[in-house]
Structures are given as structure tokens and as C-alpha cells.
Amino acid sequence: MSAPPPPVPRYGTGALSDLPPSVLAALGVPGAANVLGLPPAARVCVLLIDGLGWEQLRAHRDEAPFLNVLSGRAIDAGLPATTVTSIGSLGTGLPPGGHGLLGLQVAVPGTGRLLNLLRWRDDAGVDPDEFQPVPTVYERAAADGVAVGYVGARHLRNTPLSRAASRGARYLAADALGELVGRAEAALRAGDRAFVTVYHADLDATGHRRGVDSAEWRFQLRFVDQLTERIAEALPAGALLCVTADHGMVDPGERLDADRTPALRDGVALLGGDARCRYVYAEPGAREDVLATWREVVGDRAWVAPREEAVADGWFGPVAPGMVERIGDVVAVPHGGLAITASEREPWLEHMVGMHGSMISAERLVPLLTASGPT
Structure with a gap:
């Protein structure tokens, strides 16, 4: 049996890399294309749930009732369908080939060695500003007067990967679910316009350790659903919440x-x-x-x-x-x-039990769900 044709991600029409320019356009930042048709908003929160594939979400409606009633559709992560690459696409608004964060481990040209971009340390001798030289969407938003915040785990603050993909945003450390909600709400209320990204990694980590359809993964999905609902409840008037992910996951046999x-x-x-x-x-x-x-x-x-x-x-x-x-x-x-x-x-x-990276739909498709604050 021959292999099926590869389903190449829909860059430019329905991919994760199309979300950032659409957010900028919704915020009124000049020169940004609203490919995904987001409504105008003075405040936008992007909730990035690591490892929440579209197919996994739809297959677990009982564990994620709030997420499954939000309006939305599936969009494509890039290749590889992995965290480093998708964070690069969300940080730049470009497909993987444009920002160069092309996977977990890539060759550093001219050195004869690999760079692990998740374990990237300052002593690796690779400058994140040079390795990923494209201005980020956070820098573009800030230059137009938007208050920009990035809410994530404390240990990720100021890492080379964070500097490569999210420079220009004010990093707000938050390790507990309540902290994520509280810091996101405060950041969304800053300035006349605000752009806030919230990153949560525990679902992906549970899938890697236990498998994507394990009882542990399903319990973790319940917490993710509650996190999303709490952030939606905390939205200021007129704010827009966009829920997405960096990849799905499978348990290879x-x-x-x-x-x-x-x-x-x-x-x-x-x-x-x-x-x-x-x-x-x-x-x-x-x-x-x-x-x-x-x-x-x-x-x-x-x-x-x-x-x-x-x-x-x-x-x-x-x-x-x-x-x-x-x-x-x-x-x-x-x-x-x-x-x-x-x-x-x-x-x-x-x-490792659960894995990801391929172009198959279980790994490539991620949700784009939206909710709005009170009018």
C-alpha cells in the first residue's frame, strides 16, 4: 500500500500562523491582515493550551463541556506540529519556514551540531535575536501603543526560546491556575488596547507521560476546561478570547x-x-x-x-x-x-507515551475557539 499524499498545512488561509496577524488587525494595528475574520476588539486574549488537538477536544465532550460549546473551527498547526514551531508561528505570524524555529532539534548551520530549542540555554552560544531575527507580533503591537503581556510559567521567563518568540511582551509569571486567570485579567485591563497571551502546558505534559487518552489526560482536560471558563468570565467589557493550541497528539504503537x-x-x-x-x-x-x-x-x-x-x-x-x-x-x-x-x-x-509532530489530522488540527466579554 502506498502512502497517502501529505496534507500540507493551510498556510495563509487557515493556519496557526494566520492567528497573530488576525489579532493585530482586530486590534486596529496597521498593515495586519485579518485572514481568520476576527471581530474588532480593543482587548484580545489568546489562550494557548499546549497539546489540545481539535480531534481530541471533540472526542472528549464530557470532559470539556465549556470548550465544546464555544464557537469555532479547526485550523492547522505547522510542520512540525510541535511546541517550539507553533510558539514561533504565534510569536511572528509566519509559517515555520519564515521564522526558522523549525522543530525540537535543528542543525545550527556551519557548526556541525544540533540545537535543542526547548532546552536552549544561554551558554549554547546561539543568540536568540539572531537565530530568530523577525520582529515579533508583540513588538509590532507595542509599537502601535497596545499594552502587551505574556502570562506563563515562571521557569520560562527570559529563556532563549521566550526571547526568540515573544520579545516585546511584558512577561507575567504564573504557575497556578488562579494566577493564570488573575494575571490575565489584570493585563487585559491595561491601557486603551491590550494583547495578552496565556500559555498553559500541563495537558501536553500529561499526554507525554501517560498517553493522550489516559484517565490522567482526561482529568487534566477537565482542569483546562475550567481554566478556560474562568478566563472567559474574567474578560473585561468588549474583550475577545481566542482559544487555540500548538498541536494535537497520538500514542504511537x-x-x-x-x-x-x-x-x-x-x-x-x-x-x-x-x-x-x-x-x-x-x-x-x-x-x-x-x-x-x-x-x-x-x-x-x-x-x-x-x-x-x-x-x-x-x-x-x-x-x-x-x-x-x-x-x-x-x-x-x-x-x-x-x-x-x-x-x-x-x-x-x-x-514517552504520547507524541506529536506529524501532518496527520490528529496532530495537525488545533482549535480556534472564541468568546467575548460583556457588552
């Missing part, structure tokens, strides 16, 4: 260990990406052999393409100059129940 499959190591200099979207960086002169081998070993369990083909087919949206080298020479994206692990190089994946 099959694992292919690249570290214990000699053929998948031959000619490979670096293995980046993640288990559901692999970047394979070939040694000089070995690219064609690596491509052929990965296609043979992985077979029809993944979309396997050379970098140039993946870029030309729009997997990452338009790719800005200097970004293409961050993508592997070969891109392997599982579309069934396969996870491509690396037990020696990435031991953290060995105990």
Missing part, C-alpha cells in the same frame, strides 16, 4: 529505533527533529544513499522526502533566506502509528 538500526545510521551526521518528524542530516556526498535507505527501511509508514522536495511542496510554508539549511537533507514524517526514536542519543523518548 510502533517504534523504530534509529540507534539500533545500523542502516539508519550509515551516512548520517546528525539526527534531528523529533520522533514524529525527523530531520536527517547526511554526511558529505551521502545524501542520495541516505534518502534511498530511509525510504527502504521506513517504507510506507512515513512521508520521506529530500529537503528540496519538502520545501517546494510547501511543507514549511515559504522558507526565508538562511533557514533552509536548518532542515535535514532528508525529512521523514510518520503518518501512521510509527515513532522514529533514538535510544542512545535521545533517551528521554524511551518513556
Whole structure:
């Protein structure tokens, strides 16, 4: 059986990267395109629930009654459907190829090494302002007089990833659900116009540890539903709440260990990406052999393409100059129940149950739900 055609994200018409410019347009910021048709609002809160896929939300109506009665639709996360990439798209309003935060682990061109963007530290020697040089939507909003806040966990304040994707916003640390609501409400009331992002990560973490349809995940979804309802209740008059996510999640039933499959190591200099979207960086002169081998070993369990083909087919949206080298020479994206692990190089994946990154609908589709404050 041949692989189905890859469902490329709808960049420019219905993708996560279209939400930020639509928010700016709703706030009246000049030059922003309202692709998603958001209503005008003086205050906008974007609630980013890590790991809340559209299909998972619709399959758990009893656990999320409030979320499931909000008006909205599904939009597409980018490729990879993963936190780093989606946070980059939400921070810049660009598809992955435009901002360059192209996955969990990407090659730093010219260095011969990978950079883990979630574990990115200041001592990595990579300047976040240079690695992601595009002005953020928060900087654009602030320049137009909008009060901009970002509410998230204390340990994420001023990390390189936060600086790359959310510079320009005032970071408001909040670790408990009540703090998230309280700090969001206060930030929304600042100034004549306000743009506030609230980030909550616990649903994703529970899915990784226990699985996306575990009892623990379902209980956590109940807390997420309550968080959303409390924020909606706290909206100032005329404010708009946009609820979205960075990706969905699946529990892969099959694992292919690249570290214990000699053929998948031959000619490979670096293995980046993640288990559901692999970047394979070939040694000089070995690219064609690596491509052929990965296609043979992985077979029809993944979309396997050379970098140039993946870029030309729009997997990452338009790719800005200097970004293409961050993508592997070969891109392997599982579309069934396969996870491509690396037990020696990435031991953290060995105990992970839920995963994400692929273009399949369970991982690619995320909600865009809206609610309004009192009139």
C-alpha cells in the first residue's frame, strides 16, 4: 500500500500562523491582515493550551463541556506540529519556514551540531535575536501603543526560546491556575488596547507521560476546561478570547529505533527533529544513499522526502533566506502509528507515551475557539 499524499498545512488561509496577524488587525494595528475574520476588539486574549488537538477536544465532550460549546473551527498547526514551531508561528505570524524555529532539534548551520530549542540555554552560544531575527507580533503591537503581556510559567521567563518568540511582551509569571486567570485579567485591563497571551502546558505534559487518552489526560482536560471558563468570565467589557493550541497528539504503537538500526545510521551526521518528524542530516556526498535507505527501511509508514522536495511542496510554508539549511537533507514524517526514536542519543523518548509532530489530522488540527466579554 502506498502512502497517502501529505496534507500540507493551510498556510495563509487557515493556519496557526494566520492567528497573530488576525489579532493585530482586530486590534486596529496597521498593515495586519485579518485572514481568520476576527471581530474588532480593543482587548484580545489568546489562550494557548499546549497539546489540545481539535480531534481530541471533540472526542472528549464530557470532559470539556465549556470548550465544546464555544464557537469555532479547526485550523492547522505547522510542520512540525510541535511546541517550539507553533510558539514561533504565534510569536511572528509566519509559517515555520519564515521564522526558522523549525522543530525540537535543528542543525545550527556551519557548526556541525544540533540545537535543542526547548532546552536552549544561554551558554549554547546561539543568540536568540539572531537565530530568530523577525520582529515579533508583540513588538509590532507595542509599537502601535497596545499594552502587551505574556502570562506563563515562571521557569520560562527570559529563556532563549521566550526571547526568540515573544520579545516585546511584558512577561507575567504564573504557575497556578488562579494566577493564570488573575494575571490575565489584570493585563487585559491595561491601557486603551491590550494583547495578552496565556500559555498553559500541563495537558501536553500529561499526554507525554501517560498517553493522550489516559484517565490522567482526561482529568487534566477537565482542569483546562475550567481554566478556560474562568478566563472567559474574567474578560473585561468588549474583550475577545481566542482559544487555540500548538498541536494535537497520538500514542504511537510502533517504534523504530534509529540507534539500533545500523542502516539508519550509515551516512548520517546528525539526527534531528523529533520522533514524529525527523530531520536527517547526511554526511558529505551521502545524501542520495541516505534518502534511498530511509525510504527502504521506513517504507510506507512515513512521508520521506529530500529537503528540496519538502520545501517546494510547501511543507514549511515559504522558507526565508538562511533557514533552509536548518532542515535535514532528508525529512521523514510518520503518518501512521510509527515513532522514529533514538535510544542512545535521545533517551528521554524511551518513556514517552504520547507524541506529536506529524501532518496527520490528529496532530495537525488545533482549535480556534472564541468568546467575548460583556457588552
